[in-house]
Amino acid sequence: MANFSDVLHKWQSLRPSPDRDLDQFWATEETVKKRVAYIGGLINDRTEKVLFLGDDDLTSVALCMSRSGLKATVIDIDKRMLEFIGRIAESEGLLIETYYHDLRNPLPKDLFNDYDLIFYDPPYTTQGIGAWLARSIEASLSGGKNVDRKSLDRLSRKKYVMCYGYTDRGVERGYAIQKIITNFGLVIQEKRKNFNEYHEAKAINSLSDLYLLSPTPHVNIRKIDGERSRFYTGRREDIK
Numbered sequence: 001m002a003n004f005s006d007v008l009h010k011w012q013s014l015r016p017s018p019d020r021d022l023d024q025f026w027a028t029e030e031t032v033k034k035r036v037a038y039i040g041g042l043i044n045d046r047t048e049k050v051l052f053l054g055d056d057d058l059t060s061v062a063l064c065m066s067r068s069g070l071k072a073t074v075i076d077i078d079k080r081m082l083e084f085i086g087r088i089a090e091s092e093g094l095l096i097e098t099y100y101h102d103l104r105n106p107l108p109k110d111l112f113n114d115y116d117l118i119f120y121d122p123p124y125t126t127q128g129i130g131a132w133l134a135r136s137i138e139a140s141l142s143g144g145k146n147v148d149r150k151s152l153d154r155l156s157r158k159k160y161v162m163c164y165g166y167t168d169r170g171v172e173r174g175y176a177i178q179k180i181i182t183n184f185g186l187v188i189q190e191k192r193k194n195f196n197e198y199h200e201a202k203a204i205n206s207l208s209d210l211y212l213l214s215p216t217p218h219v220n221i222r223k224i225d226g227e228r229s230r231f232y233t234g235r236r237e238d239i240k
């Protein structure tokens, strides 16, 4: 099987250009490989499918190339990206399915309710982080009987790998995000400073951190369920 660098090179001329209105800045190839190694370390016998909440960096492609038989689902609002990933998957024989959805809105519960491993590099605003955290809780904990939803066995299987960046002069932003994470009933299991490097993204010195998050018994699934029907459905510019 070809490696990720070859595939990236082969498809580069067809890769959709970054849409700044959607906060798209490509992570470097090296970063995508580091992510694959990190996510790979969280995969176990029970991991059937990995969920990506947005994926303009093609981390899903690199991950599925690294493990034959692994399945991934990519949700994105950018139809160009979904089509591109779909074409690569078909041509390279990767088990990636794509799903068009605006992640500011709740996910359909019948399709997304019990994922164990979720990766995302969300828009770096409090609303963006809040929406993506809510989506990851929905996509991982909304299925099954109420009594089982917060069982320690189930909670302990759920891992959310999130990218988020701020500079040393912007620690206030890091603090705000930490509070949002706590308010959702999640805990930061690990944080790797400057893990991700981007082409451009000057506002964050082209770097961001990697967070490993887990739900705790304080996770408020009922609140998320309630918000499914009224999470904001703002216009595109509300992402910023």
Ligand SMILES: C[S@@+](CC[C@H](N)C(=O)[O-])C[C@H]1O[C@@H](n2cnc3c(N)ncnc32)[C@H](O)[C@@H]1O
Pocket: 022, 023, 024, 025, 026, 027, 053, 054, 055, 056, 057, 075, 076, 077, 078, 081, 101, 102, 103, 104, 121, 122, 123, 124, 198, 201, 239
């Ligand atoms: C937010 S961007 C990357 C942000 C990251 N901070 C960066 O600078 O690289 C990650 C992915 O999320 C997708 N995305 C942005 N807004 C979205 C939305 N409302 N719903 C679904 N996907 C979205 C983008 O198309 C992209 O593939």
